[in-house]
Structure formats: C-alpha cells, structure tokens
Amino acid sequence: MMNKKWTDISITDIGINNINNDVNINRSKLYFVSAGPGDPKLLTVIAYGILKKSEAVLYAGSLINKKMLKLLQKGCVLCDISRLCFEEISQKMAEMFYSGRLTIVLHSGDSSIYSSINEQMAFLNEKGIDYEIVPGVTAAFAASAFNKSTLTLPGVSQSVIFCRGEGKTGKMPEGQDIKSLASHHATMAIYLSFGLIDSVVADLMASYPENTPCLIAKDISLDSQFLIECELKDVAAVSSSRSIKNKAILIVGEALKGKYHKENRSKLYDKDFSHTFRQRQKS
Numbered sequence: 001m002m003n004k005k006w007t008d009i010s011i012t013d014i015g016i017n018n019i020n021n022d023v024n025i026n027r028s029k030l031y032f033v034s035a036g037p038g039d040p041k042l043l044t045v046i047a048y049g050i051l052k053k054s055e056a057v058l059y060a061g062s063l064i065n066k067k068m069l070k071l072l073q074k075g076c077v078l079c080d081i082s083r084l085c086f087e088e089i090s091q092k093m094a095e096m097f098y099s100g101r102l103t104i105v106l107h108s109g110d111s112s113i114y115s116s117i118n119e120q121m122a123f124l125n126e127k128g129i130d131y132e133i134v135p136g137v138t139a140a141f142a143a144s145a146f147n148k149s150t151l152t153l154p155g156v157s158q159s160v161i162f163c164r165g166e167g168k169t170g171k172m173p174e175g176q177d178i179k180s181l182a183s184h185h186a187t188m189a190i191y192l193s194f195g196l197i198d199s200v201v202a203d204l205m206a207s208y209p210e211n212t213p214c215l216i217a218k219d220i221s222l223d224s225q226f227l228i229e230c231e232l233k234d235v236a237a238v239s240s241s242r243s244i245k246n247k248a249i250l251i252v253g254e255a256l257k258g259k260y261h262k263e264n265r266s267k268l269y270d271k272d273f274s275h276t277f278r279q280r281q282k283s
Contacts, residue, residue, distance in 0.1 A: 023049025030093065030103045030129055032117055034110045034136025038065040039221035042142065047134045055101035058092055063108040063247075065222060077101065086116070090123045097129055110138040113162060114191055139249045140189035143217035147227050151187045153255040159186035165193035165200045179203035187253035194244045201236045204252060208232055213256040218248035229256070 023046055025031075031050050036042040043051070051057075051071045059069070061080040069078065077096065081089045096103040111117045111133055124131050140162065144151050151160045161181050166172050181188065182204050193200050204212075210233035219225045230238050232252065238244075 023053075025050060025053055025102065026130075026132070027102055028130060030097050030105065030124060030131045032105045032107060032111050032120070032131060032133045034107050034134055035064055035068055036137040037109065037139055037142040037220040037222075038068075040065070040068050040071060042137050042221055043068075044134065044136065047136060050104060050134060051106075053102055054104040056096035056099070056103045057106055058089065058096065058104070059106040060108065064106055068106070086119055089116075090120070093120065093123070094127060094129070107136075110136045113138050114164065139191065139217070139220055140251060142220045143215060143227065143249055143251060146220060146225070147215055147217065147229070147256075149215065149256050149258055151189070151251070151253075151255055153258065156257075157185075157187045157253050157255040159184065161186050161188045162191065163188060164191045165196045165203075167193070167196055177203070179206050182207035185253075187251065187255050190250040190252065192246075193250065194239055194246065194248050197239045197244075197250075198236050200250070201232065204232060208252065212252060213254065215251040215256055216242075216244065216248060217251070218242075218244055220249070 031054075033047045033050055034044075035047070036044075040048075048071065051068070052073065054072060054076055056077040056079070057069070057072060058079045058081050060082040062082040072078075079092050079096070081092065084092070093103065093105065105117075105120065107115045107117065109115070112135070117133070121131065140151065140160070152158055161184065163176070163178060163181055165178055178188075178190070178193075178200055183206075185207065188204075190200060210231065212232040214230055214232050214235050216228040216230065216235065216238060217225075226242075228238055228242070235250065
C-alpha cells in the first residue's frame with residue numbers, strides 16, 4: 001500500500017473489511033448524510049457504512065456524483081429531489097421513513113454549510129421523527145488540500161470567512177455582504193457566487209489589492225476537477241473563459257501564497273516555545 005496514491009486506496013486496503021457491521025445504525029432514525037465534494041473515497045467511514053445499508057435515498061441529482069449511488073445495495077429506492085419543492089421533498093421523506101425503510105437524505109458537501117437541512121429538520125421535529133446528521137468534507141477544505149495550500153498562515157491570516165454573494169435568494173443580513181466582509185482582509189471562501197462573479201470581484205477589490213492571490217476550484221475531487229490560481233483582477237475573465245457558473249468555489253487571500261518566512265512559522269513546534277507537553281530548549 002505504500003506506493004499507492006490515497007485516491008487509489010480501497011476500503012479493503014485500510015483494513016475495514018466489516019465496515020457494515022462496524023457502523024451502529026438506529027433504524028428508528030432518518031439519517032442526513034454529507035457526501036463531501038463528490039469522490040466516494042472522501043466519505044467518512046460512518047457515511048460509507050450508512051449508505052451501504054440504506055434502503056431509501058433522497059438526493060439532488062444535479063449535485064450528487066452518480067458514482068456515490070453505486071455504493072447502494074440492490075433494491076434501494078432512489079428519489080431525485082432536484083426538481084421538487086420543499087413540500088414535495090418533505091412528503092417524500094415522511095413517506096420513505098414511514099414505509100419502514102432505512103431512509104437517508106444525501107447532501108452534497110457538508111450539511112452544515114449552504115444546505116436545506118434547517119427546514120428539513122424542522123419538518124421532522126414537527127412530525128416527531130428522530131434523525132442524525134453525519135458530517136462531510138466541505139468544498140473549501142477539499143480545494144485547499146488538492147491545491148496543496150492552506151487557508152490560514154501565521155502572521156498573514158488567522159481567520160477564514162465562509163460566505164456567498166447576494167443573489168436570487170435574497171439580501172444578505174446587514175454587514176454580511178461580500179464588500180463588508182472583505183474589509184477584514186481574512187481568507188475568504190466564497191460559495192455559490194460565480195453567476196454574479198463580476199459584482200463579487202468588484203466588492204472584493206474595494207478592500208483587497210488587485211494582485212491578491214485567488215483559487216478557483218470547480219468539480220473538486222471529480223474527474224472533471226480543475227484548480228486555477230490567479231490574481232483577483234483576473235478572476236472574472238478566467239471564469240468567463242471557462243464558462244464557470246456552478247459547482248465551483250472561489251478562495252481569496254494572502255494565505256494562498258504560502259510564502260515561508262520565519263515570522264510565519266507555527267509557534268507550537270518552535271524550539272523556543274513552551275507548552276503543556278514540552279518545555280523550550282535551552283540554547
């Protein structure tokens with residue numbers, strides 16, 4: 001296994017041969033499973049185990065990688081909710097759950113960021129249906145990993161802002177628009193915003209220099225993935241040339257440079273730094 005890339009490693013390779021038996025599943029619950037960025041190998045062990053046992057799966061066909069569905073057992077009932085409204089989705093959730101099937105709602109990325117889980121949980125609470133949420137890898141973390149970059153860097157950026165542009169879904173809460181958030185000069189991970197990228201870039205340039213490093217990441221972890229490093233002033237042109245409209249994230253900030261200087265070195269492992277588990281070394 002030493003010579004394999006992690007993307008080639010199978011469940012058998014990492015020694016979890018009985019994963020279906022290792023994952024404790026409560027059939028009286030409905031499960032929200034976060035699918036991560038798309039590659040089934042980036043599922044958590046728990047998510048993998050639940051999907052293998054699931055008997056009914058609701059998913060958005062416009063967002064979920066079809067390879068994910070190949071993990072499901074034969075006879076599992078599938079419901080593509082990409083064309084349904086909330087009331088129809090709620091009806092399907094209840095219908096599948098009350099049929100006695102082990103029911104899964106499969107969300108792309110992580111359920112806690114820009115998902116519809118809040119209203120879905122509220123519906124289940126009203127119905128008295130118990131549920132559990134399984135976390136996943138969100139796009140910003142996966143993009144940073146595949147790009148071999150970091151979102152934070154000592155002395156450069158110690159904060160990451162997850163945000164989106166103001167689009168069809170309504171106005172942003174006061175102070176949470178892109179222009180206001182950019183004034184902090186933190187690393188920004190901007191989701192769901194390439195349909196209005198011109199205005200997003202204009203808002204960013206009110207605070208960031210035009211040569212601020214950026215990462216455009218699309219279809220992260222999929223065969224169609226691409227990562228483009230560019231400067232802020234070129235983001236709109238690059239997006240237009242690649243016809244980027246969805247399934248993409250923009251990361252903005254000086255931390256992307258990853259320049260190594262002594263003042264940017266982590267203090268935790270510095271020989272001159274003491275902490276609970278280690279005293280500083282004497283010169």
